Amino acid sequence: MEADRGRSEDSFIENLKTICLCKNIKKGTILKAVYGGCYTVDAVNKKLGTGGGDCKGERCGPKIKEMIEEFLKKV
Ligand code: FES
Numbered sequence: 001m002e003a004d005r006g007r008s009e010d011s012f013i014e015n016l017k018t019i020c021l022c023k024n025i026k027k028g029t030i031l032k033a034v035y036g037g038c039y040t041v042d043a044v045n046k047k048l049g050t051g052g053g054d055c056k057g058e059r060c061g062p063k064i065k066e067m068i069e070e071f072l073k074k075v
Pocket of ligand 1: 019020023050052053054058059
C-alpha cells in the first residue's frame, strides 16, 4: 500500500515536468493528448501548440516522439 502511494506520487510529480519549455506545457498534458489519439508529434503539436515556440520544437519534439513511442509499445 505504501509502495503504491509512493509510485502514485512519483507519477504525479513526473507529470508536472515541463516538456515544452517555450510554451510551458507539462508532461501530463502531452500524455493526455497521446492517450486521446495523437500518435504523431505533428498531431500533438496541432492539438496543444507544442513545437510553436522559439525553438520550433527542437527541444520538445524528440521528447514528445519518445513519449508517443513508449505509449505505442504498451498498446
Ligand atoms: S520547447 Fe517546445 S517549442 Fe520550444
